[in-house]
Amino acid sequence: MNNQKLIARRSKTLGPTYQNFFDQPLHLVRGAGTAVWDADGREYLDCYNNVASVGHCHRHVVQALCNQAATLNTHTRYLHAGVVELGEKLVEGLPGEIEVCIFTCTGSEANDLAVQIARQVTGQQGVIVSEASYHGVSELTRRLSTDSYPSADRPEWLAVIEPPNLYRGPYRRDDPEAGRKYLELARQELDRLEQRGYRPAAIMIDLIWDSNGPLIAPKDYLQGLCSEVRKRGGLVIADEVQSGYCRSGRNWWASDNYGITPDILTCGKPMGGGHPLALMSTTRAIIKDYSRQHHYFNTFGGNPVSAAVGKAVIEVIENEDLLQNVNRTGAYLEAGLRQLASRHESIGDVQGCGLFWGLDMVADPATRDPLTRQQMTRLGSLLVEQGVVTGTSGRYGQVLKLRPPLPFSKNDADRALAAIDAALPQLQL
Ligand SMILES: Cc1ncc(COP(=O)(O)O)c(C=O)c1O
Numbered sequence: 295m296n297n298q299k300l301i302a303r304r305s306k307t308l309g310p311t312y313q314n315f316f317d318q319p320l321h322l323v324r325g326a327g328t329a330v331w332d333a334d335g336r337e338y339l340d341c342y343n344n345v346a347s348v349g350h351c352h353r354h355v356v357q358a359l360c361n362q363a364a365t366l367n368t369h370t371r372y373l374h375a376g377v378v379e380l381g382e383k384l385v386e387g388l389p390g391e392i393e394v395c396i397f398t399c400t401g402s403e404a405n406d407l408a409v410q411i412a413r414q415v416t417g418q419q420g421v422i423v424s425e426a427s428y429h430g431v432s433e434l435t436r437r438l439s440t441d442s443y444p445s446a447d448r449p450e451w452l453a454v455i456e457p458p459n460l461y462r463g464p465y466r467r468d469d470p471e472a473g474r475k476y477l478e479l480a481r482q483e484l485d486r487l488e489q490r491g492y493r494p495a496a497i498m499i500d501l502i503w504d505s506n507g508p509l510i511a512p513k514d515y516l517q518g519l520c521s522e523v524r525k526r527g528g529l530v531i532a533d534e535v536q537s538g539y540c541r542s543g544r545n546w547w548a549s550d551n552y553g554i555t556p557d558i559l560t561c562g563k564p565m566g567g568g569h570p571l572a573l574m575s576t577t578r579a580i581i582k583d584y585s586r587q588h589h590y591f592n593t594f595g596g597n598p599v600s601a602a603v604g605k606a607v608i609e610v611i612e613n614e615d616l617l618q619n620v621n622r623t624g625a626y627l628e629a630g631l632r633q634l635a636s637r638h639e640s641i642g643d644v645q646g647c648g649l650f651w652g653l654d655m656v657a658d659p660a661t662r663d664p665l666t667r668q669q670m671t672r673l674g675s676l677l678v679e680q681g682v683v684t685g686t687s688g689r690y691g692q693v694l695k696l697r698p699p700l701p702f703s704k705n706d707a708d709r710a711l712a713a714i715d716a717a718l719p720q721l722q723l
Contacts, residue, residue, distance in 0.1 A: 358603055362598050370595070420492035422480075424455055458503075510646070546617065624651075
């Protein structure tokens with residue numbers, strides 16, 4: 295099918311802020327499980343989409359959506375059992391003392407609210423994020439997204455710390471003191487924040503540093519960082535939009551993998567299996583303090599249809615034992631990726647966990663010069679030609695990102711690995 299007319303209509307109507315992946319934009323019209331189909335009927339393996347967390351168009355989720363949409367949809371100002379049941383289900387598994395849920399439609403809204411709450415209850419204004427972070431699109435969360443605007447425009451209340459990149463960062467995997475040294479860098483930034491007159495209200499951490507990698511942090515670093523922020527009166531906000539919902543493997547939440555107990559945890563993308571549903575969750579003490587002066591109402595957040603969908607997604611994860619699948623297939627995929635890295639010089643590093651993997655692509659393994667964005671677009675397009683959909687991330691856009699729906703199978707992994715193996719030699723470096 296010729297997509298040129300649709301591309302022209304799209305750019306005329308939607309404007310230039312909308313972008314397409316790949317040299318030739320994909321026109322997807324259908325999905326099922328880990329497969330998607332384009333308008334010509336060609337099937338692709340989806341190695342990228344975490345929003346369709348339990349697989350595209352899962353029957354149980356679609357059924358729950360249709361049933362509730364055909365029954366009633368209102369909002370959280372009326373009593374409805376659905377939203378309460380979703381909250382109760384989530385609270386069973388949330389880390390530490392987190393036991394109160396506020397539902398929103400997007401991760402941006404959840405993070406925005408999290409910072410508003412942190413500022414209110416601590417009485418402090420500073421916020422700490424990582425270099426090249428991404429936390430959303432609202433006025434506030436855009437400021438927290440240091441990958442989205444020039445560093446000269448950073449507000450004074452923002453402290454930006456070095457993410458623990460053990461392949462590219464200042465301290466690397468061969469340094470047993472790396473965690474302590476990254477922590478020391480963070481301390482220095484916190485001191486500078488205070489010298490500018492701002493004590494921290496919160497640190498917001500994407501626990502897989504998606505826009506940098508993904509990255510795996512030394513445990514002592516993360517635990518030390520949380521203690522340091524708390525010592526200065528700030529809260530810990532775990533942004534688990536990317537890392538949560540079994541994505542990181544071993545546990546439902548990456549916070550538990552790192553042994554940290556956040557004060558606030560946010561999530562979004564995977565919760566609705568494609569439907570807009572997101573979460574700001576916190577402790578009873580924090581929400582009690584906040585609600586002395588504030589109410590929160592989000593017209594669509596936590597509506598009965600969203601709640602039914604959210605519950606259905608959790609049921610699928612439990613009924614199909616998708617956490618075990620992430621552990622099993624994730625380990626298999628990792629082994630295959632490391633095998634590929636041993637044969638392809640352009641794979642500088644393999645980093646990730648669960649079903650979230652990144653290949654840090656280099657022009658030269660000695661210098662670790664990253665592949666250009668143009669070369670990465672080419673690589674993505676070569677993979678599409680092989681019938682495999684991937685993404686990119688990283689500070690230079692140099693990481694080939696594999697973050698498929700959670701039911702990803704070993705056969706799917708084999709297909710992805712074979713496609714990468716075939717595509718890399720065609721990439722003219
Ligand atoms: C780590 C992280 N936090 C927050 C967001 C914002 O979520 P949303 O796009 O639902 O507003 C994203 C989106 O990509 C994200 O990756």
